[in-house]
Amino acid sequence: MSAPRSKGPKRHIPQRTCVVCRRTLGKRELNRIVRTPDGVRYDPTGKQSGRGAYLCSDPACWRRALEHGVLARALKTTLSAEERHTLSAIGDSLAPAAASPSAQHPAQTTPEPSPAS
Numbered sequence: 001m002s003a004p005r006s007k008g009p010k011r012h013i014p015q016r017t018c019v020v021c022r023r024t025l026g027k028r029e030l031n032r033i034v035r036t037p038d039g040v041r042y043d044p045t046g047k048q049s050g051r052g053a054y055l056c057s058d059p060a061c062w063r064r065a066l067e068h069g070v071l072a073r074a075l076k077t078t079l080s081a082e083e084r085h086t087l088s089a090i091g092d093s094l095a096p097a098a099a100s101p102s103a104q105h106p107a108q109t110t111p112e113p114s115p116a117s
């Protein structure tokens with residue numbers, strides 16, 4: 001029951017920019033924060049209407065976005081203490097368990113060729 005709806009071989013992948021580190025990533029690799037009439041919240045679907053800002057999954061970016069007002073500026077609003085608290089918890093939960101000592105498989109190293117700009 002999963003007929004692929006292919007619309008052709010070439011699909012445009014939307015690119016978005018992390019508001020803190022300015023890295024450009026595919027939409028799915030970024031986390032959307034949306035400003036709604038009810039306040040600022042995390043939008044896991046990426047479909048909520050409202051002014052949105054994107055953050056990558058680096059917890060450092062979330063911290064800067066919240067503590068330095070980067071996110072608030074991007075959304076042209078102010079964040080309540082509660083919103084900051086909620087979002088920082090989400091940012092923390094996104095942190096990859098990098099320092100896991102019980103890693104069984106050695107991380108597959110995929111050296112990404114960085115194009116000289």
Ligand SMILES: [Zn+2]
Pocket residue numbers: 018019020021022023055056057058061
């Ligand atoms: Zn970032």
